[in-house]
Amino acid sequence: MDSREELIERFLEGDIRALSRLISIVEDGDDAPLHEISERVKEKDERAKCLTVGITGSTGSGKSTLIGQLIERSAGRVGVIAIDPSSPSSGGALLGDRIRMGPSRAYIRSVSSRGGGSISKRTYEIARLLELFGMDLILIETVGAGQGEVAIAELVDLVLLVLTPESGDEIQYLKSGIMELADGIALNKCDLDGWEKTYIYLRNWYPDLKIVKTKALEGEEMDELLRSLQELADELKKKGELQKRREKRVKKWIEERMKGELIARLLDERKDEIEELAEKVARGDLSSKKAIQMVRI
């Protein structure tokens, strides 16, 4: 196995295997390569142009198929993070999104949610690596559990929600809050009957949302979808909103890291004190209420 240093060198030279190996390392919980690389990447301004789009919607709505089509049509370098659920009993996962994306020139990485709900806990870090590698477009497919898919919105520039005609999804989403976070909707499978009804419904409820009618399987309206995403991104940029979103996610990331560190440091500093109190409480010499009062910061 290659050393970290070698992997990072090769990553900077554009080696795919090195990117893949480093994603695994970062996915397993180590931030160090990410820090090292972000120090060393020269063309940061260039790379900050990368657009990150989260693609969410129920299982079977056509997210993977749609991504396959978008890859084919977009210029530049495309990186995909395709998240599928992990099995709660074994911790393993069957990752099948690639099948529908077809053979492609994109870099596609299948990721297990590893118990993290609709996304993996390491999604942000993996996306950052792809960005630093020089991708122009990053597409992140969520598990698509249905409601409560809000976590993705905090990690991306744009959220695309994929709905299908007469699935009842639109009512579910109406209640869930993801509608408020979606920047655009792809009403997919418009080759099926009943799409008009759903389309009109969505139009009425969300007059301001960009809605594109797509037929991902046949590859129809995909150019239109790609154009809409680009337009949405341009608009957000003009309003300064894109920058705001990016700031927000870096802020959140830093806070998460601080939390982790603060907790670890505090626990370490007060290790003896905690042990002593635990001993007393266990022996019955001290009430747990008192113990908690005594450790209060």
Add this chain to the structure above:
Amino acid sequence: MSSDGGAKIRVLIAKPGLDGHDRGAKVLARALRDAGMEVIYSGLKRTPEEIADMAIQEDVDVVGLSCLSGAHMTLFPRVVELLREKGAPDITVLGGGIIPDDDAQKLREKGITAVFGPGSLTSSIIELIKEKVNG
């Protein structure tokens, strides 16, 4: 293994060539998942080139090739060759399907670590993978 995952064994189960028999590949993929592995399934009709690229993008420890059509002698060694060319000679390649014993022997000589035929127990495949990856 830590509670938030730790290093997982990653396996690509791939169907090279025109063969449409996917039952065995799917049975195996599920068994590996249930053994705690992260399994990527390629889908049908992939070229050796596509399979090698997938293996590298997905950073798998093992590529499992399944072929019941008889084309294994050209397809399997080609994947091994491509992995070497692309700088990933350390990825273990396994084969399975309808493969005569003579062929199995030749495949092993060409870098396919092991070959499993009909009736193979998934438990012995799992055991071999764990042994190969974890040493």
